[in-house]
Amino acid sequence: MTVNSYTPAGRPAPFAIPTDSLIGDAWVPSASGKRIKIADPATGAVLTSVADASVDEAMGAVDAAEAAAAAWAATAPRKRANILIACFHAMMAEQEWLAHLISLENGKALTDARGEVAYAAEFFRWYAEEAVRVNGELSVSPTGGNRILVQYQPIGIALLITPWNFPAAMATRKIAPALAAGCTVILKPAEETPLTALAVAEIMRRAGVPAGVVNVVNASDPGPVCSAILHDPRVRKLSFTGSTEVGRILLREAADQVISSSMELGGNAPFLVFDDADLDAAIEGAMVAKMRNAGEACTAANRFYVQRGIHDAFVERLSAAMGALTVGPGTEPGTQCGAMINRASIQKIERLVADAVSRGAEVKLGGQTLDRPGWFYPPSVIANVQPGSEILSTEVFGPVAAVIPFDEADEAVALANATEYGLAAYVYSEDLRRALQIAERIECGMVAVNRGLVSDAAAPFGGVKQSGLGREGSHHGLIEYCEAKYIAVSW
Structure with missing residues (x-):
């Protein structure tokens, strides 16, 4: 199958950016043929277009995430850590190219874009270090009747929804802890800036992330696509960064399946x-x-x-x-x-x-x-x-x-x-x-x-009141993708 792609002008490119949906081990065009146009904010001119995923393609991404889930959860923490540190080095090797891409589709100054790439890559390094430190607990019941054994397990398939203002950093701030915890993910980038997310996904594939562990879908009408994913009982985590108004809608959607939700919402x-x-x-x-x-x-x-x-x-x-x-x-x-x-x-x-x-x-x-x-x-x-x-x-x-x-x-x-x-x-x-x-x-x-x-990356990022739920970054961000399991034991 021919993969649709885009090569930004102005910088030597390490690869052409695939512009279809990443589902399992394949870049999949939209069955409808629909595409989302991506504009350069500095000129208003169209740069290229990306596949406009349907609900069917979104469900394909869930299938791929499920198919990869058991093996990835069983992967040794050190091996997951090694893959994440490889992602860090691969991103930093392409810092200038990625910064140029971010500036093209987002409009931000190159100095800001370079800073974003470094910040984004740091989440891979930080969570490579944290992946091997998901420590459990052992204590004695106050009555002395049994031991309390607690272990942390991957929460399951996660839907990650990111905004346009930091298209690399908001993706890696969610992907890295999810993978460190042993979860597989479906990333839904902002419609305005999907190219950076697609480039990061390709970098991760080349760095050794197994097929199906990271899937990416774009949608011009994200409501039905995200709703379908959130109503699939296999999906157990939602992490969203965006406006408080949209966050409220997603929380209502997540409530139907009682999905654990992390929300990084508006600020003032x-x-x-x-x-x-x-x-x-x-x-x-x-x-x-x-x-x-x-x-x-x-x-x-x-x-x-x-x-x-x-x-x-x-x-x-x-x-x-x-x-x-x-x-x-x-x-x-x-x-x-x-x-x-x-x-x-x-x-x-x-x-x-x-x-x-x-x-x-x-x-x-x-x-x-x-x-x-x-x-x-x-x-x-x-x-x-x-x-x-x-x-x-x-x-x-x-x-x-x-x-x-x-x-x-x-x-x-x-x-x-x-x-x-x-x-x-x-x-x-x-x-x-x-x-x-x-x-x-x-x-x-x-x-x-x-x-x-x-x-x-080492600090807990998040707000109170209507600015959100949960934290990203630090060890707190990793625990967001874990379930604590208590096992009662006597000996």
């Missing part, structure tokens, strides 16, 4: 700067927390609460720093802020900024869509954002910083917690005691103190 991260903060460090951290991936990240700082004594200086410095960034196609070496993913993203940003301005906010930088091909919005700073502005309650997912002054610490904490989300937060203060006290009071799963980056 507050960035708190106190008067005693190191202003240089706060600006440096703000640029990372806000402008990583041009603001298209669930951990991106959305609401900047700055104590009044330092507020004006912070706004001035942040505006200067963001205004100095070069905006352009992500594949161009000098670009620091790339394109947004699509026109709908631009329209959402425009709406949020217009609403804030109509309520009295001041545009200090940017605030207008750039008149050029592609989907670009400039780095923007809006100050004195008023209560009730939609931008304070809605994830921007773009390069816009909303700045609000505060007076007292209790006020800052109340403002930070005034959201249904609770993923990440940032606190800047030279008083470490106060910073840690504030960190404990903020309702979120992750807090960065005097730094603008929280993501780390």
Whole structure:
């Protein structure tokens, strides 16, 4: 069978990227012949297309995952670890090529894309190390009547649904722990950025991952496809990264078969700067927390609460720093802020900024869509954002910083917690005691103190409230793909 494929221009390619569904050991075109067009956000031009999988093809992926499940679960942890470390080295060997591919289909700057590839590959290395450390437990019953033996077993076939903003890292953050635990998977990438996921899957095949352990399907209408998979009793795990709205729908779907669900959902991260903060460090951290991936990240700082004594200086410095960034196609070496993913993203940003301005906010930088091909919005700073502005309650997912002054610490904490989300937060203060006290009071799963980056493969990533369920990364991320089995024994 001829495999449909795509070779991105501009970089030497280690292989042509298959653009069909990966089912078992074969790349399978859609039986209907339907394809999903993939656009370059920097130009709007179509790059290529990928197979649009039907429910039948999705069920084929479940069949393939089931066929491989028993052998993979029985594979020695050290052998699984060796395969994962081979995936790490294979990804890093193609870092530049993968970064170029990510920039092409996602729009992000090459510097961000290189960072993503390194972060994505790190999950293979981390879980190669964790695969051999799924330790059980042995204890004596309090009554002395029996021993309590606990062992961790693979939970089963997992459906992994990933977003477009980190097409490599969100895939490996789910695939690596699942494989380390002994599970087989079906990956459903975002419709906007499937090429990176397909390239990673091919790299994994070449690195020695057995057929059927990793399967990939794309769908222009993912609802029926994901529903069919989740209603198959062989599927026992769902891991989703995306919006809270879609997460709620998937949780309802998963409930019918009582499927274990991990959800990494929306964010609305507050960035708190106190008067005693190191202003240089706060600006440096703000640029990372806000402008990583041009603001298209669930951990991106959305609401900047700055104590009044330092507020004006912070706004001035942040505006200067963001205004100095070069905006352009992500594949161009000098670009620091790339394109947004699509026109709908631009329209959402425009709406949020217009609403804030109509309520009295001041545009200090940017605030207008750039008149050029592609989907670009400039780095923007809006100050004195008023209560009730939609931008304070809605994830921007773009390069816009909303700045609000505060007076007292209790006020800052109340403002930070005034959201249904609770993923990440940032606190800047030279008083470490106060910073840690504030960190404990903020309702979120992750807090960065005097730094603008929280993501780390070795750390538990996840949120509270409507930002999600469960954790990814660290040892916690591996246990998400395990079932604890208790065996009562007497001797």
